[in-house]
Amino acid sequence: MEEIVVGIDVGTTKVCTLVGRVEDDKSIRILGVGIEPSEGIRKGIVVDLEAASRAIKRSVEKAESTSSLEITTAFVSLAGAHVSSVNSRGAAGIPGGIIDFHDMARALEQAQAIAIPHDREIIHVIQRGITVDGQEGVKTPVGMHGYKLEVETHIITAASATVDNIRQCVSAAGVDIQQFVLNPLASAEVVLTEQERQMGVAVCDIGGGTTDLAIYVDGDVWHTMVLAVGGNHITQDIAHGLRLSLSQAEEVKKQQGHAIRSDIGSEEYFLIRPFGEVKDIRLNRQDLAMVIEARVEETFNLILQEIKRSGYDGLLPAGMVLTGGTSALPGISRVASEVLGMPVRTGQPQDLKGLVDKLNSPMYSTSFGLLQWAISMHDHQVAVSGGGKRRSKRPGEKNAGFDTVKNWMKRLLP
Ligand SMILES: Nc1ncnc2c1ncn2[C@@H]1O[C@H](COP(=O)(O)OP(=O)(O)OP(=O)(O)O)[C@@H](O)[C@H]1O
Ligand SMILES: [Mg+2]
Known part of the structure; x- marks a missing residue:
């Protein structure tokens, strides 16, 4: 039976719905795209x-x-x-002396017993460290002998009203939300290697209106955080600095923009027709780069x-991986590396299959990260139905193996 996964990225500049089929080797073939x-x-x-519902509906219909x-x-x-987000620890005594999934679930449940204001809801409870009888760094506790299990979790919460608004818009498009996934966690699925995750790495998705970090x-x-700055701020600065309309500033940024002024010759010019x-x-490209550089530097200083505030600044030998539309700005990873004092590379979806024309x-x-996240979930509901014959179910619906269950434990839903 076909295994179908669907992701809707509700971004500040675009809504992107992807329908993917999970192949035998667990890669994803894109069957439907709605941008x-x-x-x-x-x-x-x-x-x-109303406007947000319309945009989401159009994107979903196109993907359909x-x-x-x-x-x-x-x-x-x-x-x-x-x-x-907040980190919280939960513990469970092990009556039988051998840890099972129920013990893990109890420990995770206790970790969630923190005071959360009534106007907020839990989005993710992510397991981030396991201790058995004082022994830290346990990777697979189930089946181990022990008397006390402790689980460190990272709990991500969001304002309920804001989440309800997105729910309402998606629901107006006729779609139930299987799970919300925090932006940087989805992006990380696509751009980070397992080795980087083990070494210590930050993923930073700079979109139009937000900069998301994990x-x-x-x-x-x-650790996770979302900053309310993004590529739109660069566009606004260009519009003010060079006296252009927002749409022209956006075009100029993408065609001529560079994040490092000194990389551009002082005699480089480009032509534009103001509204x-x-x-x-005729505008000077160095002037443009100066405006961009200032905003990019400021953004990375905020990051x-x-x-530093998170306390993990010394724990990132693999540095940072930049993604999101704004990471396409030439020179941005070098500015990031200088400001942050760590190696920085850019990342994007790779080895794509199917209808992937513009998606690279x-x-x-x-x-893409939403689809990757979906296939490693243990949640097995029907995602898609089509004309009776292409009705498909979540991957792993039958014979969910230990691996899938382990992943589910890691990403336990609230
Ligand atoms: N080549 C480029 N150079 C500079 N900026 C670019 C380039 N291509 C796209 N961008 C910028 O990327 C941003 C859009 O990125 P993206 O699609 O990741 O955002 P989004 O997901 O809609 O927004 P968010 O995640 O912030 O809600 C826009 O600000 C756009 O100007
Ligand atoms: Mg985005």
């Missing part, structure tokens, strides 16, 4: 319910028509400054502050 400009969403937050499948449930991205140490998520003018004007870009890391 639509976002409306009514600012910095990861719905500001106009390209895949000839009806989308009923999906994994949906979440971002915005309303997201916050820190991985010893293979697990230790309402009959003649092109550096956040990493860092803008789609979150969208």
Whole structure:
């Protein structure tokens, strides 16, 4: 039976719905794509319910028509400054002396027994370190002998009203949300290697309205944060600095932009026709780069502050992997590396199969990441139905192996 996964990335600049089929080797073949400009969403937050619903609906419908499948449930991205996280520890005594899944579940449940304000809800509870009888660094506790199990968790919460608004918009498109996935966690699925996660690495997804960060140490998520800055701020600076409209500034940024002023010759110029003018004007590319450089430096200084505040700044030998649309800006990883004092590379979806024409870009890391996240989940509901004959179910629906269960434990739903 076909195994189908669906992800909807509700971004500040675009909504991207992907329908993927899980192949035998667990790679994903893209069957359906719906990319639509976002409306009514600012910095990861719905500001106009109707407009946002329309954009999501259009994106879902496009993905349905390209895949000839009806989308009923999906994994949906979440971002915005309303997201916050806290680390919490849970413990369980082991009556039988041998740890089983129920003991893990009890420890995780206890970790969640923290005071959460009534206007917030838990999005993820991620296991990030296991101790058995005082012995830290246990990787696979189930089946081990012991009397006391302790689990460190990273708990991500979000403002309930904001989450409800996204739920309402997605629901208006006829889709149930299988799970929200925090933006950087989805992107990390696509751009990080297992070795980087083990060494210690930060993933940073810089989109249009948000910059999403997740820190991985010893293979697990230790810290996450979402900053309300992104590529739109660069565009606004260009519009002000060079006296252009926002759409022209956006175009100039993508065509001529560079994050390092000194990489551009002082005599490099480009032509642009300001709105309402009959003649092109000549602008200096170094001036453009100066505006961009200032904003990019400021953004990475903010990110550096956040990493320092998290206390994990000394634990990232693999440095940072940049993704999201803004990471396509030439020179950005070098600026990041200088400000942060660590190696920085860029990452994007690779080895894509199927309808992947335009998808080979860092803008789609979150969208692909949602599908990757979905296939490693143990949640086995029907995702898609189509014309009776292509009705498909979640991967691993039958014979969910130990690996799948282990993954599920790691990403336990609230
Ligand atoms: N070549 C490029 N150079 C510079 N910026 C670029 C380039 N290509 C795309 N961008 C910028 O990337 C941003 C869009 O990125 P992305 O699609 O990842 O955002 P999003 O997911 O819609 O938003 P968010 O994740 O912030 O909610 C825009 O600000 C766009 O200007
Ligand atoms: Mg995004």
